[in-house]
Amino acid sequence: MVSKIIIVVFHILLCLEFRLTKGQSWIKAGYWFSGSEFPVSNINSALFTHLICAFAPVNSTSYQLSPSASDEKHFSNFTNTVKQKNPSVTTLLSIGGGNERYSTFSSMVSSSSYRKSFIDSSIKLARLYGFQGLDLCWVSANTSTDMSNMGVLFQEWKGAIDLESRNSSRTPLILTAAVQYSPNLDSASFPIDSIQQYLNWVHLMAYDFYMPTWSNFTGAQAALYDPSSTTNADYGIGTWINGGLSADKIVLSLPFYGYAWTLVNPANNSIGAPATGPAITEEGDMSFKEIKDYISRYGAKVMYNATYVVNYCSIGTSWIGFDDVEVVKIKVSYAKERNLLGYFVWQVPYDDNWLLSQAAAGQEDNKNGQNNRRVLVIILTTTAAVILLLGILIYYCCIRFKMLKSSKGKLFLL
Template sequence: MWHGYCLVLLLLGAILMGRANSIAQQNSTKHVVCYHGTWSVYRPGLGKFSVENIDPFLCTHLIYAFLGIEETGQLRVIDAYLDLEDNAGRGNIKSFNALKLKNPVLKTLVAVGGWNEGSKRFSIVAGDPVKRAKFVDDVVRFLQRHGFDGLDLDWEYPDQRHSLQNEDRSNYITFLKELKEGLEPFGFMLSAAVGSAQFSAEISYDIPAIVPYLDLINVMAYDLHGPWDDVVGINAPLYAAASDASDSTGRKQQLNVDAIVKYWLLAGAPPEKLVLGVPFYGRAFTLTTAEGNQPGSPHIGKGIAGNYSREPGVLGYNELCELMQQEEWTQKWESEQQVPYAFRQRQWVGYEDARSLSLKAQYVMDHHLAGIMIWSLESDDFRGTCGQQSYPLLHEINRVLFGGKTPTGLTNESNEDKPNEEFCCPAGAPEGYVRDPENCSKFYFCNGGNTHSFDCPKGLSFDLNTNSCDYSGSVKC
């Protein structure tokens, strides 16, 4: 009898547009904002990460990193062969946005900037009204052409790093204002990745002035310690170490998540817009001596490079957990800062694990923040090489923020993992959606014989005509 209702609905375009999107977003209590560093597709062996490796049900927002910015105000596609379909390109952007065909409330954004892009060109464009207008126009056209839901501005950082004038802080406000005015009529989002610690953030941002123009503020609360310090320290401590209090400048006391969040909140950032950024990688050092292995011990520089990221001083969680399986590392828990570290001979790394990220996610809950931002997906154990499941770090964040449900406010259950006793997609059925004949707020996605079960947010029903959730009164049930 059930198979009589399996009328598979082919998707013809983007789903959950307009007010249904807005309502679903409001019903999602927390956000999981996931950056994807697209260059990871070129990593060797098991480290190779492509769009096909992304689980679209574990994030509320996916951010495609990065595009660049020209001094003229034009957008710059950094890797045209990977990103675009032109000239027999790989069409990565198209595949990225097609993930929304699997998760009907997923948002995708494109990020412009990043550390390697620097600050100079942002400074030039932000200070020129003609170039700002060009940038806004280019952004809108790009988002429309490729099917993104918004822009993430990653200027690192106004009034710092090669800025050409001392007006970046005020120009940044104008830049955001004009971007918001250009994006809002089309329903596009605007978020920004921002510097974190007070002594840096107060140089770059007038926080109350930028808040009205941003939908989400992604605070990069990591890289708080690294090989640039005189002694070894942990990448993203949740709380300060007792020794930090002895710093006469007060800077060390600002280099922890708790101090960063409290600064941003007291400076005027509303908690419902503030997203806590966490790293899926650690900062590695080479110790001066093997015996000096406590946090605060001296070092001589960067630690070993990972097998996949191949950057000295950086170890993705997937790289580190594999090393720990192959070699004898000593793992320790720093109780004051609530984060782990590990060492082997003269190699030392401060990193994140499921326990520390669980504590950070609970911190987000306790302080009513908007959610968690991840840098970045490809550094999780996405293949499940080290444990019983793929994406162990991301799953742990979801567990705390959503109590085991998917982050979008929908319920995703696949018969790949758990048989669906109520409904089963016919074998060989093409991809598409079908509504439950007994419950109009419930629907299914059929994919290669697999059944994914969803529930519309409260008060909404699944509309067969639009393949989206809408007000129940507007849906013929």
């Protein structure tokens, strides 16, 4: 009886340890865009757990993936190249992107035969080039029909991935998607139930809230909070979770770029200041590296706004909003506090000498230290409990042995 109790308790402790350690995986993902002209070999893959190669286009007639010759060259070498610096990094191929035609995707998801053509070609291409997962980036989906069909696509895609895995005896491909910061659009909502059931996780795009090409005031383009609006990452994440998506299926965005506005009045240079359009570049978009170079060249003072969690600076009539090191650290800490699955970077080449990437990964290193200590405590506690229970068992056996010996002695005397 005692031995059975010990076995049960031992299994409970082991299960507790497994559950606490199982959830320690943390996604540190980064997108690399084939049009960036940034060499894949220059990526510091040691700073990431997952690297996503973007984007594979879809043929508007066959609905199969149809990368160009130059893309095929990048895709075929991507996985082997990034694994040279980090053999454990996982690679995904992203499909679509912002430049993909809406009509192509909308038509593809509307037909079972078109979906099958798309799905089969995506799995084939991923296996051909050694990718370990697939990512859908359909940012223009905007009708209830699109969303419903997208849910069906995820179901069939996951089914095909599992079938291919069983037939080939290979690890199933990871399946993810890039989604808007909120599941609720003006006229439609993302298929949360399907996403929850069939996707490994989603890349939540909490950026481009404000852009100088259409906003006539400076804005926090990737605000974590906004007390006067629902246009912020925190609100969007809460909406996804309240809608039924598990927090541990959400990967938060870290935009490695910002936007520059032209101020109406250089003296009025806070967030929300009147502006007349883009500054510095044609559309005002600037990589983090370009922003740092610009700040260094003109000696601008970088400000931090805790209300929105954003950095900004102004040089004359030029105003730039962006995420610096301190904001990246805060967002990574926030993701952990909300029990999200991790973060992703858009995009890797925009960093400045890996400054932001190291800041984000450094936050995880701190967390790893805490996790390792917690795991050590669990292991030591489990070991101590097992030793104690074994001691009780030995003591029990000794008592039983003495009782049996005493009983036999009495029988002998009779």
